[in-house]
């Protein structure tokens with residue numbers, strides 16, 4: 128069978144091979160500690176589950192409008208007012224199947240074949256493949272601990288060329304858990320506007336920050352796109368609901384794309400999402416944030432104490448990006464050996480880019496403190512054998 132040429136350029140997710148092996152070890156009775164999984168270990172809030180079940184039982188199982196239920200759009204707009212003080216016309220809210228749907232629709236909307244998009248290296252791997260799928264060119268930009276592994280206005284200016292169309296960045300970031308300061312975000316938004324490009328900020332880990340609350344890019348720009356999702360903070364990964372806040376002028380184009388690409392976001396999940404925005408659910412989610420902070424506060428110093436170098440602290444999401452060069456030259460092999468010898472699963476840096484990727488691994492603190500303590504003692508034992 129013949130496949131399209133683009134398939135040569137689509138990269139696999141290396142951690143999936145590791146996850147496959149972890150599952151196999153589990154089936155053989157090994158107690159695997161999963162620090163590779165990029166999703167909350169908590170189930171969806173009970174009110175969300177109830178709302179989804181009620182929607183299904185009462186026959187709300189048909190298509191909704193392509194860009195989402197008006198009630199959900201209104202609720203999302205209210206959420207921006209409460210959380211960020213931003214007044215939004217609900218017309219600008221585009222509900223998508225996960226933020227993955229929103230990211231793909233935005234690339235389709237903005238990028239011509241041959242035009243490039245600036246992405247951070249390290250960064251969220253699927254974005255590279257989305258750009259490639261639409262014929263765009265990925266311009267991976269090395270970001271370092273000096274800039275919290277994030278873009279700065281200067282790096283954007285230095286990497287911009289005549290074919291650059293957009294900048295796509297995430298704050299907090301996957302895999303580093305680092306955030307962009309308000310000052311840097313304002314400078315970035317102004318720089319991209321002055322270069323006549325488009326700024327997309329993936330805010331999927333908003334709500335999961337531990338030392339500060341973040342501003343949305345919408346506070347500083349009417350031209351930027353904000354991406355978000357019910358997956359991470361709201362604990363609804365499997366429901367597949369995300370959203371884009373688009374400038375008004377971009378809404379008709381996005382609506383056309385959503386009609387064709389998705390027909391509509393999942394209906395039952397939208398009713399769950401409406402419940403997730405109710406005050407009672409938000410109280411439960413805040414308790415979970417505090418639990419993630421407890422885990423971060425334990426794991427980061429514990430890893431440092433056994434020799435990992437963490438050049439930029441985890442300020443959000445549930446990730447720590449750690450340098451393993453003191454122990455090994457190849458982080459992929461390090462992850463495989465660690466899994467085989469100790470049952471601790473973590474993600475190798477090569478999933479997130481190429482620059483210095485062999486030096487880094489990502490820890491996800493998506494398990495309880497006692498399990499993290501167990502993991503740290505197993506890792507310490509493993510390192511002693513190297």
Ligand SMILES: Cc1ncc(COP(=O)(O)O)c(C=O)c1O
Pocket residue numbers: 165224225226227228251297300301329331355356357358364368369
């Ligand atoms: C930075 C970032 N953006 C987007 C996504 C996609 O999430 P979803 O499609 O579940 O909203 C992820 C998932 O891990 C992510 O880490």
